[in-house]
Structure formats: structure tokens, C-alpha cells
Amino acid sequence: MDYQKLIEEIHAEVEQMNLHGQVATYIPELAKMDLHKFGISLITTQGEEFKVGHTNDKFSIQSISKVFTLAMVFPKEKDNLWKRVGVEPSGNAFNSLAQLEYENGVPRNPLINAGALVVTDLLRSKEPDALGAILGFINRLAGTNQIIPNKDIAQSELNHSSRNKALAHFMKSFGNITSPVNELIETYCYQCAIEMTASELAQAFLLFANHGINSLTEQQLLTLSQTKRINAIMQTCGFYDEAGEFAFKVGLPGKSGVGGGIAAVLPNQFSVVVWSPGLNAKGNSLKGMKALELLTTKLGHSVF
Ligand code: GLN
Secondary structure (H helix, E strand, O other): OOHHHHHHHHHHHHHHHOOOOOOOOHHHHHHHHHOOOOEEEEEEOOOOOOEEEEOOEEEHHHHHHHHHHHHHHHHHHHHHHHHHHOOOOOOOOOOOOEEEEEEEOOOOOOOOOHHHHHHHHHHHHHHOOHHHHHHHHHHHOOOOOOOOHHHHHHHHHHOEEEEEEEHHHHHHHOOOOOOHHHHHHHHHHHHHHHHHHHHHHHHHHHHHHHHOEOOOOOEEOOOHHHHHHOOOOHHHHOOOHHHHHHHHHHHOOOOEEOEEEEEEEEOOEEEEEEEEEOOOOOOHHHHHHHHHHHHHHHHOOHHH
């Protein structure tokens, strides 16, 4: 398969479609992103990278960080994790408060904000330097030590974090958050503000295409069952109230972030990251969704 030719073709095709979308504005620092940026990086499980466009620009991974924290916490907590957070799609916006009330402070899944806050809370309860641990984990997966959060983006989100604080306080009232809310939200905002290039993110995401093995160190970080479950959660919950649409059009486990990144995997074959900051109304990259839809359609391969 000539992946290079394929992704160049897709990049050109999507560029001609006049898809713009909007940058996220509820975190003011994100509103500065350039709508014209568009890059695709695909890395095979053999370690070969194919890329086109803006694959060396750093962008904040935002909600994609939720998959990494899940991958850190799940092997430690094992099935105890599922007492604190569910595995059902929410069908709601990523920062919705609605379900939490009638589901007694237990978030639907770890990939919406409420669920990710529970996961980060669990991490904080075991790791005195939770942010340092997250950075260590991601850097090791990406094979670098250059990945850090963007402080301006973290601060900007912290200054506009009333809703995330509300989620955390509400869950705390049910005993499902143990950290002090301000400290938890600070760790969370910094994990979301971690900046990576599309290439670095595709390298790090290879973990989920590669049976839970860090292909750079050959360390088995997740069991086969844990990898299957994380991929299943990405498939059903990775795109909030558009998870069905993503499965329908693309058919890969993946995760989006409001920084415009989408990371996805075809297990045993490759990981792929598309970055383009223009979002649709659900907070998912417009060009990213389209590029991945074309990728699986042209390849004739998806998890289905
Ligand atoms: N940091 C963002 C928030 O909590 C992440 C949301 C996202 O990427 N969907 O609102």
C-alpha cells in the first residue's frame, strides 16, 4: 500500500472542499490558532512514517490527553476503575453536566470531561507529581523529552474553568473526587495544554495499534485485554455526541480534541493523526473527520 500517495491525495482533496469550521473560542488562547493549518501523519506498526502538510507544528492535544491518562490509570486500578466511571457513550457534549445528576456523580465514560477528571483524580491519588508522570509517559511513547504543556493555553483554560470546576465539585459531593477541586482542575488544564506535533502524537498513539506495546522500548504497557477495552471506549465514546457519526463514516477507534487534533488507530496496521483547528459544532475537527473518512473509504479497511 502506497500510504504516502494516499494521504497526499486525501490532503489535496480535502483542501479543495472549502471546509473551514471554527477555532475553539471558549478557551481564548485557542482562538489564536491558524485555521489554515492541516497536517496528516500515519505511522505503521513497522515504524514507517508517512506525512503531509503541517505535521511538525505543535498543537495542544486537549481531550486526546484523556486517552493517555486512561492508559496510565487502568493497569494500576484494574476493574476498580469502573466503579468510579462507566463505559457507555454519553450522547452529550464533552462538558455536559446533565447526566451526572441522575447518575449519582458517576460519569458515563472516561473520555468526557467528567470521566477524565475522575481518572486524573485517581492518578493524583497515587502520584505526588501527576503532571510529571503524564509528561514522562507521553514522552516515552513519543521517543522524545521535548513534550511539555503550553503554559499560556493552560492558564487561559484555568481562567475559564467554571464549568469543569462545577463538574468536579458536583462529583465531589457524591464522594467521587478526592483531590481539592482547584488542584485537580490545574492538573487537568495542564494535561490538556500538552503540545505535540502530529508526528509525535501518531508515534505515541501507536501504543493502541500495537497491542499495548511501546514499540520504541518494546515494553508491554497494557495487556491485550486492556488495549481492546481502551480501543472500544475510543470507538464508542471518543467523539462525544458524534461518536456514532465517526464510527459510521470512519470506522476506527479514535479521539478528538478542541485543539483540532484527531488521533485514531487501525489495530495491527497503523496509527494516524490529522490536525486542523477548524471545528464543527460538536467540537471535532472538520477536515480531520473528512480526511479520516476518505482514508478508510479509499483503503477499503476499517475495524468493520
Ligand atoms: N480542555 C478542554 C476542556 O476541558 C478539552 C475539551 C476537548 O478537547 N473536547 O474543555
